[in-house]
Amino acid sequence: MSYVEQEIASQPECWRRALDLEPAGLPERGERVAVIGCGTSLYIAQAYAALRETAGLGETDAFAASEYPADRRYDRLVAISRSGTTTEVLAALARAGHTPAVALTGDLDTPITTAADTVVGLEFADERSVVQTRFATTALALLRGHLGLAPADLPEQADRALAGPLPEGAVTAGQFTFVGTGWTVGLANEAALKLREASGSWTESYPAMEYRHGPISIAAPGRVVWFFGAPPAGLADEVRSIGAVTSVTTLDPLADLVRAQRLAVALAEAHGLDPDRPRNLTRSIVLAQP
Numbered sequence: 001m002s003y004v005e006q007e008i009a010s011q012p013e014c015w016r017r018a019l020d021l022e023p024a025g026l027p028e029r030g031e032r033v034a035v036i037g038c039g040t041s042l043y044i045a046q047a048y049a050a051l052r053e054t055a056g057l058g059e060t061d062a063f064a065a066s067e068y069p070a071d072r073r074y075d076r077l078v079a080i081s082r083s084g085t086t087t088e089v090l091a092a093l094a095r096a097g098h099t100p101a102v103a104l105t106g107d108l109d110t111p112i113t114t115a116a117d118t119v120v121g122l123e124f125a126d127e128r129s130v131v132q133t134r135f136a137t138t139a140l141a142l143l144r145g146h147l148g149l150a151p152a153d154l155p156e157q158a159d160r161a162l163a164g165p166l167p168e169g170a171v172t173a174g175q176f177t178f179v180g181t182g183w184t185v186g187l188a189n190e191a192a193l194k195l196r197e198a199s200g201s202w203t204e205s206y207p208a209m210e211y212r213h214g215p216i217s218i219a220a221p222g223r224v225v226w227f228f229g230a231p232p233a234g235l236a237d238e239v240r241s242i243g244a245v246t247s248v249t250t251l252d253p254l255a256d257l258v259r260a261q262r263l264a265v266a267l268a269e270a271h272g273l274d275p276d277r278p279r280n281l282t283r284s285i286v287l288a289q290p
Helices: 003-009 011-019 040-054 087-095 134-147 154-163 184-199 235-242 253-270
Strands: 033-037 060-064 076-081 101-105 118-121 175-180 203-207 223-228 245-247
Touching: 003 011, 003 253, 011 134, 011 154, 033 040, 033 087, 040 060, 040 076, 040 134, 040 184, 076 087, 087 101, 101 134, 134 253, 154 253, 175 184, 184 203, 184 223, 184 253, 223 235, 223 253, 235 245
Parallel strands: 033 060, 033 076, 076 101, 101 118, 175 203, 175 223, 223 245
Antiparallel strands: none
């Protein structure tokens, strides 16, 4: 069994531990917040930012760490970095100046612990695989819990996502589009990244109604359209009428992401690839300094 398979299977317990935490330094109600990350962590930042702002808890913007606008005023900066060594995240923290910064990381023996004012350690969710799964979802479970927006049975829903079948025809499909609305757009982006990383698959992701404005043209039999959360009225029926494999579930969207992670591994194995070692990637992106 690959490391990533073991890490995917451990998510219900990781989420339980995260939801029991009461860490200091996370944003308070009414604060204007920027959230940064790279790759998977960026997409978790997008989901958290949309959740927090939609709930009326404060204006919240998500940025790729390299694009963080340090000259814009924020009350708090939240940095998400599994490794704690990502070059762009550390550079953004250095640019933050006097803005209070909190970092979520899986490794406390890294530079991020001194770059941020407060650190939330999620060492129990750190990973050996290059492909991120449980760290990212555990970070979002923690952040949702802090917002009061995590269902009480979220870990149990992850158990169901691990035990249930994948959409029929998904493992043999030739193309995958993930769509969401609001906070689940970030999850759609992350699901598409997982399949690209682990299996080299052709994947795309969109806000659900934006998908209707052009990208739906590639829907066809033998291709998958995967909805995170309830689809906009009529859209899933339109996709089904085209003949594409359509995934819609009543699971919490974060639990549904577990299903997409499982699909990424299944596709990698079907293609004869090692899902722990995606092409051209390393566990942490550390760039040479100019």
